[in-house]
Amino acid sequence: MDLFLNQILAGIATGAIYACMALAVVMIYQAIDHLNFAQGEMAMFSTFVAWQLMQWGVPYWGAFVLTLAFSFAGGVIIERVLFKPLGNAPVLTHVAGFIALFAIINSVAGLTWDFTIKQFPSPFGSSPFLGSQLISTHQAGMIGVTIVLLILLFLFFQYTRIGLAMRAAASQPESARLVGINTSWMIALGWGMAAAIGSIAGMLIAPVVFLEPNMMGGVLIYGFAAAVLGGLSSPFGAVVGGFLVGVFENLAGTYIPGVGNELKLPIALALIVTVLVVKPTGLFGRTIVKRV
Amino acid sequence: MSALQEVVNDTQPVETTPKKYMALGTTASVVVVLLLCLAPLIAKNFVIFQMTMVLIYAIAVLALNILTGGSGQFSLGQSAFYAVGAYSSAILMENFGVNYALTLPISGAICFLCGYLFGLPALRLSGIYLALATFALATAMPQLLKLHYFEHWTGGVQGLVITKPDAPFGLPMSQDMWLYYFVLVVSMVIYVASVNLLKSRSGRAMMAIRDNEIAASAMGVDVARYKTLAFGVSAGITGVAGGLGAIAVQFVAPDSYTIQLAIALFLGMVVGGVGWLPGSIVGAAFIVFVPNIAEEFSKGLSGAVFGVILVLIIFLLPHGSRQIAYTVQNWVHKLGRRG
Numbered sequence: 001m002d003l004f005l006n007q008i009l010a011g012i013a014t015g016a017i018y019a020c021m022a023l024a025v026v027m028i029y030q031a032i033d034h035l036n037f038a039q040g041e042m043a044m045f046s047t048f049v050a051w052q053l054m055q056w057g058v059p060y061w062g063a064f065v066l067t068l069a070f071s072f073a074g075g076v077i078i079e080r081v082l083f084k085p086l087g088n089a090p091v092l093t094h095v096a097g098f099i100a101l102f103a104i105i106n107s108v109a110g111l112t113w114d115f116t117i118k119q120f121p122s123p124f125g126s127s128p129f130l131g132s133q134l135i136s137t138h139q140a141g142m143i144g145v146t147i148v149l150l151i152l153l154f155l156f157f158q159y160t161r162i163g164l165a166m167r168a169a170a171s172q173p174e175s176a177r178l179v180g181i182n183t184s185w186m187i188a189l190g191w192g193m194a195a196a197i198g199s200i201a202g203m204l205i206a207p208v209v210f211l212e213p214n215m216m217g218g219v220l221i222y223g224f225a226a227a228v229l230g231g232l233s234s235p236f237g238a239v240v241g242g243f244l245v246g247v248f249e250n251l252a253g254t255y256i257p258g259v260g261n262e263l264k265l266p267i268a269l270a271l272i273v274t275v276l277v278v279k280p281t282g283l284f285g286r287t288i289v290k291r292v
Numbered sequence: 293m294s295a296l297q298e299v300v301n302d303t304q305p306v307e308t309t310p311k312k313y314m315a316l317g318t319t320a321s322v323v324v325v326l327l328l329c330l331a332p333l334i335a336k337n338f339v340i341f342q343m344t345m346v347l348i349y350a351i352a353v354l355a356l357n358i359l360t361g362g363s364g365q366f367s368l369g370q371s372a373f374y375a376v377g378a379y380s381s382a383i384l385m386e387n388f389g390v391n392y393a394l395t396l397p398i399s400g401a402i403c404f405l406c407g408y409l410f411g412l413p414a415l416r417l418s419g420i421y422l423a424l425a426t427f428a429l430a431t432a433m434p435q436l437l438k439l440h441y442f443e444h445w446t447g448g449v450q451g452l453v454i455t456k457p458d459a460p461f462g463l464p465m466s467q468d469m470w471l472y473y474f475v476l477v478v479s480m481v482i483y484v485a486s487v488n489l490l491k492s493r494s495g496r497a498m499m500a501i502r503d504n505e506i507a508a509s510a511m512g513v514d515v516a517r518y519k520t521l522a523f524g525v526s527a528g529i530t531g532v533a534g535g536l537g538a539i540a541v542q543f544v545a546p547d548s549y550t551i552q553l554a555i556a557l558f559l560g561m562v563v564g565g566v567g568w569l570p571g572s573i574v575g576a577a578f579i580v581f582v583p584n585i586a587e588e589f590s591k592g593l594s595g596a597v598f599g600v601i602l603v604l605i606i607f608l609l610p611h612g613s614r615q616i617a618y619t620v621q622n623w624v625h626k627l628g629r630r631g
Contacts, residue, residue, distance in 0.1 A: 035420050037368075037427060082603065091419040092366055093606055096562055099368070099555055100602035107595025115592070217551070221431050224424055263439070265432035272428050276421055277413040 006135070007250045013139035014208075015246020016146035020201035021223025022230065022238035023153075024194040029232050030170040031190040032083065034094045038101035039198055040220030042078075044213060045105050046071040046199030047206045048113050051120055060123045064203065068196045075195025079188045109213045120206035142204045149200060150239055157235075166190060221268045222249065228275050231285020241283065245271065317621075321570070328476055332469050340468045341540065342580055347475045348536045350576035351482055353560040354569060355529035361567025362490055363522035364502030365414075369426030370557045372433040373403045373527040375549035377534025379437065382452045382544045383445050392457045392539050396478065399535035400528045407527020411520035430554040437546035451545025454538060475536055482529060486569060489525070498522050552595070559602055565614030574613040 021039065028036045036042075046067050053063035078101065086097055124141030157163040168176040169186035176183050201223075202216065209215050222245055230241025245268075252267055275282060328347075332340045352374055360366040380399040384390040390398070410429065414422055438449055446452065456467045463470065489495050497518045500508035509515045538544045556579045563578045564571025582601070583594035609615055 033420075035424055037423075085607070091423070092360070092566065093610075095366070095368070095420075095423050096558070096602055096606050099558060100599040100606070102599070103555055103595040103602070104599030107592055107597075107599065110592040111590060111596070217431055221428050224428065228424070263435065265428075265435045269425075269428040269432040273413050273425055276417055276425060280416070280421070 003254070007254050008247055009135045010139060011247030011250035012243055013135065013142045013246070014205075014249070015226075015243035016142045017201050017205045017219060017242075018222045018226045018245050019146055019239040019242025020149070020197050020204070021219055022226035022242045023150075023235055024198040024201070025223055025227045026230075026232060026235050026238040027190050027194040027197070029227070030235075031187040032094075034091070034098070035224070035232075036194070037095070037098040037220075038105060039194070039223065040216030041102050041105040041109075042071070042074070042195050043198035043202035043219075044216045045109050046074070046195070047120065047202035047211060047215075048109055050199075050203050051118060051206075051211055052113070054121065060121060064123075067199055067203065071195040071199035072192040075192040076188045078195075079191035083191075084184065084188070106213055113213070115213055118211040120203070120211045122207040126207075138207060145200065145204060149197070153197075153235070162189075218265055218268075221265055221272075222246075225268045225271045225275075227282075228272055229282055231282025233286055234282070234284040237282055237284030324573075325480070332472050337466055337468045340466075340472050342584075344468070344472045344475050344540050345537070346573065346576045346580045347472075347479045348533050348540060348576075349557070349560060349579055350573040351479050351533035351536070352530050352557050353564060353575045353579075354483065354486055354572040355526045355533065356557055356561045357564070357567060357569055357572055358486055358490070358529070359522055359526035360561065361569075362495060362502065363498040363519055365418075365422055365519065365522065366558075367426040367523075367526070368423055368551075368554050368558060369410075369429035369433075370526075370530050371549050371551065371554035372426075372429045373407055373530040374534035374537065374553060374557075375433050375437060375544075375546075376406055377403050377531030378538035378544045378549070379446060379452075379534075380531065381535030382454050382538045385454055385539075386452055387445065393474070396532050396535045400532040403531025403534070404524045404528030406531075408520055408524035410527070411523030414523065415516055415519050427551070427554075430551045434546040434550055437549070446546075449546065451543060451548075454542045454544070456542050457539065471540060475540070478532070478536065482532065483569065486529070490569075494518065494521065555598065559598055562602060562605055563612050565612035565617075568612070568614040570617075571613045 021043070024039050024043075025036060028034070028039070049070055050063045050067040053066055054060065058066065082097055082101065083094075086093060122138040122141070124137040126136045126138050128136060157167055165176070165181045166186045166189060168179075169181055169183040170190070173183050176186075201219070205219055206215065209219070223242070226241035226245040227238045228241070229245060230237030230239065232238075248271070249264065249267060253264070328343075331343065335343070352370060356367065356370050377399040380402045381392070381395040384395040384398060385392055414425055417425055437446055439446075456471065458467055458470070460470075465473075490499070497508070497513045498521075500511065500513050501515055501518055505515055541548075560572070560575030560579045562575070564573070564575030579598075582597060586594040586597040605612060611618075
């Protein structure tokens with residue numbers, strides 16, 4: 001029973017990371033109807049920036065805040081420079097753009113910080129949480145930070161003017177423009193926020209998977225799986241999907257014989273394909289009716 | 293609107309150009325084939341090996357071109373099929389002692405089946421979802437290959453070492469040169485077959501689906517069948533390329549077939565020109581030689597170079613090498629008229 005509970009809690013902890021990645025993916029998907037294949041690499045790069053800041057002697061939370069600001073600015077710049085000019089280009093062109101971004105960021109990170117793995121500190125430590133053997137303080141911290149982040153985002157989108165404007169720009173771009181919302185900058189803002197959310201995921205998962213240029217590959221695939229499961233058109237769904245996928249991954253790894261760590265990525269692949277085939281809109285997504 | 297859209301939507305991969313243009317195209321192909329035949333006679337062994345790799349990647353890029361240019365679907369997971377082909381050939385050669393040439397059709401058939409089966413669920417996905425599913429496939433592939441259940445066959449993380457075949461009938465050739473000519477023949481056969489496939493009834497059906505799925509199905513084209521068929525054929529050809537690649541490199545290991553390979557093949561297609569089959573070899577030469585040049589300056593630079601060039605092509609040269617070929621063709625044509 002302890003093992004079971006332990007696995008559920010550990011699943012929720014990693015699920016928190018997947019939820020952040022899924023949320024970042026969904027924010028960009030809502031803004032421009034495309035999946036950001038470079039989301040993981042962007043998060044990885046931000047994490048390296050945080051690591052570098054700490055190497056220079058900045059305390060953890062200082063580096064955390066500076067990295068958020070850096071990621072936000074980076075996301076906005078990428079949107080302005082690369083994806084705004086692409087505009088309504090076809091899917092293939094966009095995918096080529098994301099793939100280019102993926103290759104560039106991965107390679108630049110490798111060139112700057114080299115491909116050896118690095119330790120990344122956790123602000124929460126790794127002692128047992130509240131004396132319980134079930135969950136470590138870092139895992140509890142991961143869950144805590146994610147929940148705070150979600151509440152802040154909810155408040156932002158629900159109760160601020162700019163949050164409302166962003167929602168309007170995502171769901172009805174034409175009408176939003178007519179009432180005077182600058183939809184183009186709302187998209188850039190979405191990119192910035194997605195990059196910042198991704199960087200939080202990166203900084204929280206780095207103490208677990210260690211810091212190296214390819215660290216986000218698996219996390220991103222799980223983020224995609226979570227986003228697809230929850231429904232690409234629903235931020236709430238993405239978060240729920242993240243937690244579900246995290247728990248599912250851990251339980252499958254423990255209880256299905258022969259799965260273990262070796263098969264983590266194939267499980268995510270199977271999950272993505274299954275959801276896309278059985279219920280393409282995900283659990284909470286809305287069906288998009290295409291006019292012919 | 294980007295010009296890539298035009299490539300995918302407005303032009304046929306098999307050009308129906310007037311006779312005069314055709315003559316130029318034919319001359320160019322004859323020159324290229326002659327160069328490919330004669331080059332090894334003066335080149336060093338290592339250069340021959342690189343040219344072999346160019347041909348092999350050209351086959352893989354061609355396969356992607358059939359899928360994208362032909363049926364309008366696209367895949368970021370070609371590295372997975374390449375890996376399956378490579379492993380099939382390697383296992384057949386090392387564990388069962390099958391002749392290397394005979395492993396290729398078997399690898400192709402296995403990959404055709406894999407592609408067909410993956411194509412079945414992928415059928416219901418379009419555009420971005422298909423990209424997602426294939427992206428996940430490419431990422432998951434190395435882990436599947438490392439699986440300890442198959443370790444007896446695949447050699448796990450260590451991979452498998454393959455012996456390079458000698459030239460048959462006592463021909464006075466080095467192994468590299470023999471392999472080059474062998475690959476050259478295979479790639480020409482596949483090229484001609486692909487051109488004919490796209491010209492055939494099936495090819496026209498695929499292009500109809502690419503241009504307008506609903507219209508195609510209204511005309512009686514079995515959309516599901518041709519989409520999965522395109523996926524299967526593309527995977528099968530990639531598998532043959534993978535098998536050849538394994539023989540040429542003499543080694544297969546899970547980490548040779550990561551998402552980086554899929555990105556390289558995708559880039560090769562975009563550089564060559566989406567849907568333009570002759571561009572495959574240009575794209576392949578690009579993905580073989582550019583990393584070599586980039587790595588001379590700094591290790592790990594090739595990814596950045598790939599990415600930057602991909603961005604430049606999207607914005608400046610959306611038709612890839614096809615655009616250059618057409619410009620040259622127009623020049624020649626103008627000069628001819630003047631003279």
